[in-house]
Structures are given as C-alpha cells and as structure tokens.
Amino acid sequence: MGVPVAHVPTVTGERPGRLSRMLRPLAFMSLPTSVLVLLFLVPMGILVYFSFQYGDLTGQSGFTLTNFSDILSDPLYREIAWTTFQIATIAMIAQLIVGIPLAYVLAYKAGRFELPLLLALVLADELNPMVRIYAWRMLLGREGLINEALMSIGLINVPIDALLFNKFSVIVVLSTSYLTYTVIPIYASMKAVDAGLFEAARDMGAGWFTTFRRVLLPLIAPGIFIALLLVYVPLFTDFAAPTLVGGTTGYMLGNVVSDLVLENGNLNAGAAMSFLMLLAAGLFSLVAYQLSRVRQGAR
Amino acid sequence: MKHLKKLTILIALLAAIPVLAACGSDSGTTEEATAPTQAEADKPATGTLRLFAYDDTVTDEQLNPFRKANPDVDLKIATFNSNEEAAAKLAGGFEADVVEVCLDEAEPLLQREQLRPIDTSGITDWNDLEFRDQPQVRQNGEVIMIPLSAGPYGIIYNTEEIPEGVESYEQMFSDEFAGKIAVEGSSSVAPLGVAALTLGFEDPFNMDSEQLEEAKQFLIDHQDDIRSYPDSDSDMVNLFKTGEVVVANGGRGTAQDMQAEGLPVEWVAPTEGTWSWICGLGITSKAQNTDAAYKLLNFYASPEAQAISATNGFVITNPKAEPLVPKKYKQTSNPASIEGSIPLTQPDDMAAYTKAWQEVRTG
C-alpha cells in the first residue's frame, strides 16, 4: 500500500536547529524502522539469498541462477501465471464494478444507515476464511441451496453443476472475501469529494457517465490505487480458494509457492518464485501509482 | 512509487551478503542416543518432552495414560496437518524431541539429517512390531523410526448411489460416474499413484518418466469426469455428504469416519491393488530429552496404547495388543488386512511428480 508521503511543512514555527533536525526523525522513526529492518528486511534478505542458492540450510550450497531460470523458462509456469492473471483480474474487475457503486451509495445515499453498513462490511471480513469457503460450497453445490431453490420453483430440472468447482466459483469466493478491502478505500476517497461538484457537473449538462468519468473517477483514483494494492496483489497469492472450490481447474501461483515450499521442501525455488512475485508486485504498484497520479493531474 | 525500486536494490544488497546462513547453527547430532538402562526405564520420565505429530496421534485419549504414568514430565505438543508442512517446518529449523514420521516422508528428514538412530534394545516390544523390517525404517542399517500405525488406501463409494458396488479403479474412472468422482489431491503422489495402478504399472511411487507422462495424461483426460481434488479428510467427507461425488479413492480410515457419521459408504480394496501408509515415531537429531523420548516411544508401542490407536480404525503394529482391541476394530487393526499392499513411500524423483501434478492441475 502506498503510505502517503505528502509535501508537509515542518510543524514548529521556528526553523529547527541542525541537531533537532537530525534527532526528531530519529526519535519517531528509529523504533519502527529497526523493527522493520530486523524482522522484515533481514528475514526476507535471507530468503532472497536462498533464491540464489542451491542446496538448503544444512546441506551443500552455492551460488546459482537456476532457480530463476527454471521458473522463467518453464512454459508451465507461464501458463499458471496466465490463469492466475485472468482469475485475479476478473475478480478485481467484478469487485470494482460492485464496489464503486456501493462506495458511492455508502458515501452519498445511505444517510443514517451509512455507519451500520460500513461496520457490517468490516465485520464480513472477520470470519474464519476456511469456514466461510465451506459455506459457499453449501450454497453453490450440486445439492446446494441455489440449485434446490431453482429446482423447487421449476426453473430447472437438473441441478447446474457449473456453479461449483471451476474458475467461476473461485472468482465468486475470491471476490466476496476481499470486497471489504476494495470498498473501504474507495468509499474513503469519495467522502473527501464535495458532493456539490456533481450538481455543478449536472448543471453544466453532463450526463451521469461523463460526470463519473470526468469528475468522480479522477478524484477517487487514489482510493482505487489503494484498493488495487490491498486486493489485486494478494489475489495472486491466494491458495485456499482455488484448492477448496477450484475443482480440477483454477490452479494458481499461490498454490505453486505452497507446493514448492511445503511438498517439495524446495525453499530455494519457493523463495525465487516469491521474489519474482514481489518484483512483479513492485512493478505493478509503480505503474498503478503513476496512473493514479496522472488521473489526478488531469483534473 | 519510486521508492520501491530503491527497495529492491536494498534487498538485493542485503542478499549479496551471505548474512546469517553462513553462521550456521549446530545441526544437532546423528549419533545414536543410548537407550536408558532398565533401572532408568522403570522410573517415570522428567523434564520437558517436545512432540510434533499429526493431530489424531496426540489426542488426550491417546496420551492420558502416558501423562498419568509420568506426572512430572512437561509434555509439549505441536501438531501438523500434513507431512509436507511438518517437513517444511523442521527444515526451517523447528525443534522437537520426538516427531511423527511416515515412510513416505522420511526421506527429506534423512537428507537433512534430522533423525537420529534409535537403539532398539531400549524398545521393549521392538521384536514383535510389524513392519519393522520395511526398508525405509532403516537408514544405513540403523533404525530411524518405530512403526506404530498403518492404513490401506483404496476406493470409497456411496452404497445408495452404487448398490452394485465398485471393484476397480478402472470402473471408478468409467463414464458411469463421470462428474461424480473425487481424486484425493493433498499431494502429488496419491492422484498419480491411482492413475499408475489403473494403468497397471508395478510401482506407482517410482514410475519412470514415460509412465509418469502416461499417468499424467490419464488424469488430464479424465479432468472433466473428476469433480474435485479434495485436500483433506474433511474436504472428502464433505463431498460425499453433499452429494457432489459418489466414488473416490481414499483411506479406509476416512471411510470409517464417514460410516461413523452415518453416511452410506463402503471401502473396498480395488482389484488393481492397494497401497498403505505406515507411520511411526522417530527421535530428532536435536532432541534434548532422549530418556523421556524413549519412554514415549515405548508407550506408543505398548499394547495398551496400541489398542487405543486401533479405535481410530488404524492397523496397529504390536500383535500383543490384539486381545485389548475392542471387537469392532479387531478386523481393521489386524496387519493381515493390508497384506500385499504396496507401502506408500516418497518417490525418488519427487520434483518430477510435483511437476507432473502441476501440469495436471493446469490442464
């Protein structure tokens, strides 16, 4: 997530002395930064070091690039990456299609229901994820509630098998389990927009789509950016949903990492895979950040 | 987000320094632990004993007699959900005194020298134990685990949907049950092994690359017939209960679980053959309390503890426990019930199996 860094002037009225200019950042940043260095950068550094090694902790080891070349040259991984990209992207788009209007309703239309609805959204995120996936199976299954309901009203005679155990159900489960983190940043950025702007746009004769594209979208771009980082990136590494509702399809990159690390005990390959995914996430963040800035700048 | 670029440079710099990995930690010992003398063995255990095992191996029901006999020992338990997780965790440096080892998972532990030889003279019932002569029980001639339980792996089918029964894997994969088949998929070995047996290969766990290719293709060809690859027992039970599948490959223990819950299922040994998992306990190279570890191993091998294990539906390894086993479990706990089964072991080329399985899952 982009931790916002704004151009903020120093707080104190007087120009701080040289010493305090050095000490004040230290006072605030030394503790959090040391925690990050010690418990995040060092462990990740070890892991990245592993990704350039063969052998493991106790056995023979040495420098190698094969972990990376194996992954990059393997058409299988490209195919899995492509599947993952499709599933994650469709799930993200589905969430934006539902999430942006929902955020809009919450921000401008919900009135006194605004707060309870928001809280409900947060709470939806709190249930044990495993148990929640089983609930979806109960809904979408061959003898699940949806099929039973459709059959009892006579719409269908044979249960629809295609509701569960395919990419569709993976997308449904993924979209619903991340929706909270999509809606809330977008909602938050909408709250900062003066609703009067829309009136003005309408007075000038803009239709709803023009208003949305020219007025609202540029203003909520930062919120969408945060939503993308919080949701789109983790979608690539999820493995519980594909395992439990993916059936014979929907094998994703998250499954690859967990199979490499857990089944093969191949930490080096697992580390290399994660390192590549981290790079991709970084690259993506960079692009998304630039885009959200361009959008804002276009205003 | 320019800073991310800098971040990667920093990480790369950090990585260039072979920081802590070079320091290495003492990797423990592979020296044999001397078994306690008879006098010591009779005294209750003391100190802390760390046990890392499957959840069903360490139930209170199973362990309470040990706790009662050794009130002073501080027994610490960590559980895992699959042997793979356990191996990864141990590989990462997790420490325990006693660890559950299944024959199909011993290899990675041995490669990393995480098990130490066991002095079998310290195990009272050693010479009675079934499977003690399985090749994987020994490493370089030394015993590295005490086999304690086993279970066969075959076909589970719904008796209401398929009253005439299923006899073979070939029949399971026939068009008759298309869309209502589950293939257990928590690891690559089970699904590829089932395909291998169906295709008539001798050794499902050491297929050559051609056979592996064929087994892979077999699963891909049947992709549309298979409803799901369940990842755990509860996943499998759920599939049967919800009517998603009517036939699957699976363990006899799983079928017994389902029967206990009132599901109309039956387990059969398919005509193509069965395999059987065999699990037991080993002492880790980093074990600190070997005295207590030997006491725990002795307890698990004792007739009393074995009889409790039998009520899980497992095959037990100490024949002396037979009179203590409740009647209901006499047949399933008898090692004769898995005679002729192929012992489930880890393929030599595990990476090839994983790769093939990934290709199946990608379609």
Next chain:
Amino acid sequence: MPLSRRIQRALPNALSIGLTGLVMVILFGPVMLLALFSFNDSTVISLPWEGFTTKWYSEALNDDGAMTAIGNSVMVASIVTVVSLILGTLASWGLTRIPFRGRPLVAGVHGAVLVVPWLIIGVAGLIFFSQIQMMLSLQTIILMHIVVTFPLVVAVVSAGLIRFNPSLEEAAIDMGASQLQMMRYIVLPQIAPSLAAAAIFAFAWSFNNFEISFFTGGFEQTFPVWVYGVLRHSSNLPVVNAASTVIALAQVLLVFALWYGMKLMTRRRGGTDRDAADLVTGAVR
C-alpha cells in the same frame, strides 16, 4: 410531476437499495448459514437439516484445546494491536510531519510489507529465528505479527494525518503549547477515529492469521492453527463452526461497542455522525 420523471428520480434510490441489499446478502448469507448450521445435529456443514442441537457449543466450550487456542489468540492479538498502534503512530507522524532524507525509501519499505504473501513471511521468519537460535513460541508469533500489522496502522493513521491541516498544530505551538500538550489536545482527538479503525483491522489481522502463526509458532497454538489441525478430521468441523460463530459474535459486539463509544465521544464534543464514520474508514481520505 409526470410519472416518468418520478420513476427517473426514484430509480437511483431503488438501485442503491437493491445493490446494497444484494451485497449484504452475498457477504452475510454464508455467515448466517454457518451460524444457522452450527445448531444442526450433523457433523457436516450441509443440507439436509437434521435437527436442532446446542451440543456443538457445549463441546467447543469443553474442548481444552479450543479454549487454550482462543485464549492464546486473544492474548497475541491484543498485544499485537497495542504495540502496532504505538509503532504505527510513531512512524506515521515521522513520515507525514518530519521531512528527512530517505523518507520515500522508508515509506516504501513499510508499504512492501503489505504486499509480500504471509506464507513467505512465515517461512522467512522461521528460518530467521532458527538462525539466531530463538525458541519458537507465542513470542515469536507476536513479533512476526507485529511486523506485518503495524505498516497497516501506518497506512491508516498517516492517511488521517495528511488530511488534517498541520497549521493547527503550528498555531498551538505559537500560542505556547508544549509539544506534548499539542499532541494531547490537538493531534490525538483528530486521529482518534483512525486509531480506532486501525485497532480493529490490526486485531482482525492478527487473530485470523494462519500462515505466519503456523510457521513461527512453537508448542502453543493460536486459534487458526488449531482449526487447521483439527479440521483434518471432519467430525471436528461443527465444533470449529460453533467456536467461529461465537468469536464472530464477540467481534460484532466489540466493534459496535467501540462505535457507540466513539459516537458518544464525538457527540459530546459537538461532532457529528460523519466524524464517527471515520472510525471505520480510518479516514483513509
């Protein structure tokens, strides 16, 4: 007003209600189903309904493993929440109010934590602790939870700080307030909603975390780790379901109590419901 205009006007409202209702059904339908099925007299969460029972709840209550694991998780999540709030607030202030060299880099590292998969962080943490020969325990879980959770607090709180005009802070100092007084009377009330939101998210992240807890945990289990262990046997599913339902309910009560408290506070200070809404959004504006 002609009918067509009336429909045109009412349509957006109907659409809003429809959309919100649909999303709530999709999000909470499954949750409600689970709560309902925790009273079903069957070991599998599925139809058919086999009779009402509360036995899963009494089994969960009498299950030592479950109770210990829940206790551990509550403790871990509480400590993680408090420490993350402190670290996160310090860092947010530093990143938004104090210019220093390398600030974008430091901010970037905070952000990077949030995009690395937890499985990877868990494995990395395990290797790290084993290299420095630190025994795995609840403490190591807490340490790793803190490092993945406090950057989230930073994101939420610094967003709140950026929205809030620093000139008030300058004015307070100009009028002779000490740094401490300025923090206490100007800054804290402003970021209180963000802190509350951050607290809710931090607690949830820590409480539900499986991957990191599994790999960096020792012989004490947290609730998710216990769940994954016992789920190996399907007969445990309803007990897990009952325990999860109780926990979800407790979280609902906790969050709404927090919300009500905030509402009272902002009302007393003459604030509005709108300020209280920041509680949830964490003022990520």
